[in-house]
Amino acid sequence: MNELLKAALVGTGKHPGVAIDESNSADRLTIADDSLTEESRFLLRCGRRAVYQRAGQEVRSVPPLEPAPDDESVAWSAAFIRTMKEVIHTDKKDLLPEILREFQIHGLSVPAILLPDLLDLTDRKLQTAIREVVGKRGVWLSEFNPDWSWLKDQELNAEEDIPHLEEIWNEGTVPQRCRALRKLREIDAATGLQWLQGCFKKEKADDRKQMLEQLAIGLSTADEEFLEQTLSDRSKHVKVTAGSLLSQIPTSQCAQRFRERGQQLLQISSGAQAKFRLTCHPPEELPKDWEQDGVPRKPPGHRGLRALLTEELVERVSLEFWQEHFRAKPVELINGILNDDFAHDVITGWTQAFVKSSPPESETSDWFDPLWKYWSAMMQHPQQNVKDQASNFLGQLANFTDQPNLERSIIRLIQSQPDPANLPIATLVSFVPAPWSAAFGKEYLRVTRGLVGSRSDRAVYDWLGSLSIATVALPKECFETALSPWKIRDHGVPPWQLANMERQITHFIERIQFRARFYREVELQKIS
Amino acid sequence: MQLSLEYVREMAPDENSVVAAQKLVSPRLWESPGLSETALWGTCRGGRNFQVRVDLQNMGYSCNCPSRKFPCKHVLALLMLLATTPDALEVSEPPQWVREWIEKRRQRELAKAEKDQQPAKPVDAAAQAKRIDERELKVAEGLKQLSVWMDDLIRGGIAGLETKPFTFWDDQARRLVDSQAKGLATRIRNLAEIPKSSRDWPQRMMDELGQTRLLVHAYQRSETLSSELKADVRQLIGWTVSQAELTETGEVVEDDWFIFGQQIKDEERFRTQRSWTIGRKTQREALLLQFAPGVQGFPESIVPGTIQSGKLLFYPGTVRQRAKYQERTGETTCSFEDFTFGDSISDFLNQYAERLAQNPWLPTCSCLLSDVTMATEHGQWFIRDQEGNALPLRMQDHYRLLSATGGHSFQIMGEWNGDVLMPLSFLFKGQFQVCS
Incomplete structure (x- = not known):
């Protein structure tokens, strides 16, 4: 720090005078005016120095930048750039996925001038699409801004990613730890289980539940022992999660117990009719053994306990079991239960079981059409909560079929309606x-x-x-x-x-x- | 009239206005849009109908909508309609509401031209001298007070200035406004932004205070200055240049003027438009300032990226940087290559030093350099010439410049304030682009 600045900081009243620097041309310019105060002389000296320094500033030399590989062969028109800016910066952003897809299909890179706008977008789905169309220029550009490092983030699937995940697991927040565990389960399910076992008892109940849910990724018989132990957890939420996971391991003892209970729950109607009919017999109270296997005690909202128990149990039994046990197709099972008082709860349970079977197996894919039909019909239900439930399930079911089949299903639904305008078309499409x-x-x-x-x-x-x-x-x-x-x-x-x-x-x-x-x-x- | 869509888009204050205007570019949304040799008009239908008028002679416009954007979306839409579907406009005589508006404009222009040409009214020299003397006294008194205030400030030290409220600076600025030294008032008010604005703020504060004191000193001894420097100092203090003075001492330069950059700043009660331009033949730089009070548009339409032929009237001063249009003969088409760009940062800084030697308070100057590339060191971004010398860039939007040029060489046009270069536009592979 120069003496003049020190004096300016502490004030000329407290600082002894700063001697004229004879080597400084600006200092040598003295003003012969006795009427000036010391402070004014000081300020004039500062002013002269400032101008002198601005005029005589040294040229700074900096190393060159490695230029980007020149991949912009397309000369985009100004109108096109404006069109793109309009999409990125206005309410037309929902068109961006389509536009990015077009770029990708034609093997084009987005105009370079738009790269900062695109790289600033934080939507993960868009980022995946953007990664494909930024070209070499985009990759080069992302080196200069840490916020754009996502461009080079690869899917975590290599061995060297595990130490990074472990770091997050040990030091991250709960959501970060859950994400790390989920990724690890994709890469190495056994290690993921070890991590969870290592710290499970020390975690809070809510955190235990969230972490336990991550075991759904890569779930196998190797997880059964730990999950069985977890059935005796202090938290009822953890127990429910553990029971639900165990029921998804077909060979587990818990799944077997649920299948046995399922046989008691649904039975073929003993009437003389030739038609295949099912009846549901849920218990009046929650049996102890059901509770031990993670079936929740209290129904949410205004639902009855028997309805809840029906749904929870059916959800925990694999769909193949019902087909084998009753020697019936899914459409027959659904039609068979329709006249029962608990039909809606049974079908809800089957739907839950279906959407949990990800990806759908060939044995369960026959369930799509009858379930879709049922929930489409429920969209016309007078009660709003049932409509909402139907809408939710249809949305989930849509992920379990290919687009042509889904489109056909919706068209069939529209065409089968006496008045298609009554359909909640915005939800369906x-x-x-x-x-x-x-x-x-x-x-x-x-x-x-x-x-x-x-x-x-x-x-x-x-x-x-x-x-x-x-x-x-x-x-x-x-x-x-x-x-x-x-x-x-x-x-x-x-x-x-x-x-x-x-x-x-x-x-x-x-x-x-x-x-x-x-x-x-x-x-x-x-x-x- | 030939009007391109690009030209209209360049006129827009922002991208959102273009988007909004595009939605109105449909003949069915316009009630009896018309065109004559002098005017373009139409009524935009909507919840409320808005009457839009454009003076085709100088691209002046008017719309009775309440928008604070200039030109508003209605004006832009009507111009776009003319550019895209001129057949939708009926060529006819302007209706009365347009005729009256055009006539008023012409009358104003005529009155102004007459006023410019007429010998100055016989003024009461004694009264004028008295007024000037009175103002001189007020300014002198204000400057005296300012000197005392600055003395007190530096005696106490600048170390505690970061704790001072805005009123500390504003009160002094208001006193200067009362003393009719508005230029100095703005300078003092701007000092309020320095504390804590960067790590080296004490140095910047010391420099600014010093230069302000130097300006006060120069004004107090203006009889010792050259007439040009005296004109600079008086303008910096807050004296305006009268039309008569401008006609007498200003310099008229005829050229093809390339508008290479523009900024619009919202002040308290008005907006300031700063447009930088350079002459093709003379290579003279000029800064065109326009002011618009309240919701009014700027008097002249100045569009970046265009080349206007005409005469500029430069204000008196040493560097002769500020100018205004005296005559516009129309847009011309010539290559950007016809304009001279410097190729050495070292030479540019030498030229800047020469200008500072003429006017030590020169706030900014234009900077046109060719064959530069982007460079970075320790988190700071620069433009770098072929010799490896560099000028620091203002930390804003450098990524867009970097992305567009990809580290390859380009021509930059910007504003240098002695510390950092603010890029205004650039030419890359022959294409002009505004930095925004």
Whole structure:
């Protein structure tokens, strides 16, 4: 620190005067004015020095930067860059997955000027897509900003990742530790079990439950002993989790016990009818042995204990068992129980068991259609909680079939309805991944345009809520149909409703036009 | 009239305005849009109808919407409509509401031109001298008070300034405003931002206080200065240059002016637009300042990336940096290569030193350098010339510049404040891009 700055910091009142530095040209410029105070002289000296230093600043030399490998062969138009910026920075961000996919399909890298905007995005799904289209420039750029290191993060599947995971396991927060354990179970399930066993008793009940849930990854008979011990845990939540996991190990003793209880629960109806019928006989009270195996005691909300016990038990018994035990197909089992008082609970249990079987095995894949049909019907249930449950299950079931089958199921459902407008279409189409197939998109547009052109009731108004999903999911083969003029039946429609319908359709058309423009520009870039 | 979509987009204050305007580029959303040789107009339909008018002679515009963005989305949309679907506009005589507006503008322009050309009104020399004397006295008194305040400040030391509230600086600035030394008032108010702003803030504070004291000293002895430096000092203190003075002492330069950078800053009651430009033939730099009070737009449309032919009137001073349009003859198309860029940071700094020698308080100057690359050292980013010399960059948006250029050489256009370079735009592979 120079003397002048020291004096300025402590104040000239406390600092002895700073001698003129004869080597400094600015200091040598003295002002002959006796009326100036000491402080003014000091400040003038500071001012002269500041100007002198600014004027005479030394040129700084820095090492060069290794340039990026030049992979930007496409000269993107300014209009295209603007289109992309519009997607990233406005409410059109939901179009980004599709745009990134197009880049990937055509083997293109995103324009370099947009890389900082894309690398700043924190959505994990988008990051996966972005990784594929940033090109060499993006990888090069990410070296300069620690926040962009995610670009180079590879899937943790190598031996050298384990020490890193162990570090997180020992030092991380509970969610971080759970993620680390989950990853380790994918790589090395036995070591994951050892880690958990090593610290299990020291953890809090909630944390124990969360960590125990991670054993669902790579679950095997090797975990049975530990899980059996855990059935005697102090926490009821931990017990429930342990019981649930044990029931998923087909060879476990616990699973066997559940199967035996299942035989008591569901029985073939003893009536004289030729039709296959099942009846459910849940216990009035929670048996001790059930509780020991992790079946919860108290039903949530207003449900009865017997309904809960039914659902919990059915969920814990493998679906193959029922098929083998009753020598019936899934559709027969579901139809067989439909007339029972506990039918809904049994089917809920079967659905839970089905969605837990990940990925679906060939033996259980026959369950998809009858379960889908049942829960689709439940979407029309008068009680909202059942509708919500149905919507939730349909969403989960959608992950257990391929897209063509899912699209066919929804089309069948629409076509089978006397009035399709009563279907919660926005929920149903949201289960279909984007982009939709051309056939599905065209069918959706046919029904939608038909409804809008012929009716003006509230159900049609609600149906239009699905347009926001269609704007993103419709494939480009459907753009022409989507953009052809829309006829709205405005007879007897309240003005506010008509205005809203027009607004929704205009917004839909704008978005489709935007997407069409994007595809045109990609085509132009490919040609050029 | 030929108007490109790109030009309209460059006029937009931000990307969101472009997006909003695009939604209005549909003939059905416009009620009787029209076009004449002098004007463009239309009424944008919506919850409320907004009347939009554009003066095609100088791209002045008006819209009665309450937006605080200039131009607003309605003006942009109407211009986009003209650029994309001119057939949607009916070529006709302007309606009355447009005619009246255009006439008023013409009258104002005429009055201004007449005023400029007419010999100055016979002024009451004695009254004017009295007014000037009175102001001189006020300023002198204000500067005296400021000197005492600064003496007290440096006597007590700057070490405790980080604990001082904003009012410590603002009170003194207000006293200077009362003394009609607004330039100095702004300088003092800006000092409030220095404490704790960086590790070397005491040094910066000492430098700024010193230079301010130097300015006060120069003003108090202005009779010893050259007329140009005296003009600089008076402007820095807060004296405005009258039109008569500008006509008398200003310098008119005719050239093709390349607008290479622009910043808009929101002040308390008005907005300031700073546009940097350089002449093709003369290679003169110019800083065009425009002010817009409240919700009004800037009087002139100045678009970065365009090259305007015309005459600039430079304000008196040593470096002659600030200028205003005297005459615009239209947009011209010439290559960016016609403009001279320096290729050595060392030479640029020497030129900067020469300018400082003329005007020690020169706040900023333009910096146009070719064949530079991005470089980094100890977390600081630089531009680096072919000799390996470097200028530090302001820490903002350097990633966009780095990403666009990929570490390869490019031409940079920015504003140098003596410490850091703020990139305004760049040319890479012949393409002009604004840093934003």
